[in-house]
Amino acid sequence: MKEIFRYGLVLALICMIAAGLLATVNSFTKAKILAQGQKEEEVGLREVMPEAFQFEPIKSQTGEILYYKASDKEGRPVGIVFKAEGKGYSSTITTLVGMRDDFSISAIKILSQNETPGLGARVSEEDFAGQFKNKKDLNDVCAITGATISSKAVIEAVKKKVEEIKGLIKQ
Amino acid sequence: MRKVIGEFLKGIIKENPTFVLALGLCPTLAVSVSIINGIGMGLAASFVLVGSNLIISLIKNFIPQRIRIPCFIVVIATFVTITELMMKAYSPALNRALGIYVPLIVVNCIVLGRAEAYASKQSVVNSFFDGLGMGIGFMLALILISAIREFLGKGELFGVNLIRGFEPAFFFSLPSGALLVIGLLLGFFNLFKAKS
Numbered sequence: 545m546k547e548i549f550r551y552g553l554v555l556a557l558i559c560m561i562a563a564g565l566l567a568t569v570n571s572f573t574k575a576k577i578l579a580q581g582q583k584e585e586e587v588g589l590r591e592v593m594p595e596a597f598q599f600e601p602i603k604s605q606t607g608e609i610l611y612y613k614a615s616d617k618e619g620r621p622v623g624i625v626f627k628a629e630g631k632g633y634s635s636t637i638t639t640l641v642g643m644r645d646d647f648s649i650s651a652i653k654i655l656s657q658n659e660t661p662g663l664g665a666r667v668s669e670e671d672f673a674g675q676f677k678n679k680k681d682l683n684d685v686c687a688i689t690g691a692t693i694s695s696k697a698v699i700e701a702v703k704k705k706v707e708e709i710k711g712l713i714k715q
Numbered sequence: 716m717r718k719v720i721g722e723f724l725k726g727i728i729k730e731n732p733t734f735v736l737a738l739g740l741c742p743t744l745a746v747s748v749s750i751i752n753g754i755g756m757g758l759a760a761s762f763v764l765v766g767s768n769l770i771i772s773l774i775k776n777f778i779p780q781r782i783r784i785p786c787f788i789v790v791i792a793t794f795v796t797i798t799e800l801m802m803k804a805y806s807p808a809l810n811r812a813l814g815i816y817v818p819l820i821v822v823n824c825i826v827l828g829r830a831e832a833y834a835s836k837q838s839v840v841n842s843f844f845d846g847l848g849m850g851i852g853f854m855l856a857l858i859l860i861s862a863i864r865e866f867l868g869k870g871e872l873f874g875v876n877l878i879r880g881f882e883p884a885f886f887f888s889l890p891s892g893a894l895l896v897i898g899l900l901l902g903f904f905n906l907f908k909a910k911s
Binding site for chain 2: 547550551554555558559562565566569570573576577580581584656658660661662663
């Protein structure tokens, strides 16, 4: 019986020291990690909507970001940027989409995916993602050979989200 | 001093964690698609190995024999979490490329294996060099495997296309290709050992 208390005490002590150490590391990497995330988002936004000067997040009532309103230097709206998610072959593919006011796509960027390397993972490459530029009708985007599921996932996700956003704007 | 150098060197060839001990093969299969990934994973695992070996050897007399495994795991997990936080803060691209395999270093059997088989019995200095040697041995193995796979699977090394017009066999980029490459290398290592 006495042993159990000793074991518990030793383990608790080790855990306490570990927790203290992690709290310290966390306290000075937290700001940096947050800043990295924001920087990445900013870079992504600019990439899909190069003509825009600033981006204003539009939030739903529950506080999540629905889309970003992009405007040029004079503050005139040029379009919106939003995220589209679709289930690919082995992961959920998240795509950032820039859409101009005339509902044509300015560009897309794959934010995260975990598809098969060399096959589905190629959706992030310019050969595929570049096809979306200046398109209104996404039916003539060519899928990648051997990666139909991943390609379709991106196309369908973008299509669906475009319709959703159109509905939102009309309101 | 000579002994210390021996402790360090044995992890690189004689007891190479991947080719001789055949430990930690799961992350090896998964991340060895490009040399950069291999180096990143190798560095992260080396840091964890050195840190956990050092601490475990320091507190080995304080840890009761019957609860040693949970104690080791707490120490290892702490180092892994520190590595992950640092990577996220200073090298987010690498962190994304390695993905889930960074937190999974916790269950990499090389780390727990060295803690159990070596650091919990040996002096602090020896454990430090054992961890360093094993870590570098793991990294070199990863670099070798990923160089072969990146070249055959993508026709590239360090992300640079080497031969124009070379049609890569991207089977080598897939896990099955990794299995084949690792198997052949293991065979060569055994052949080499049998001869010497």
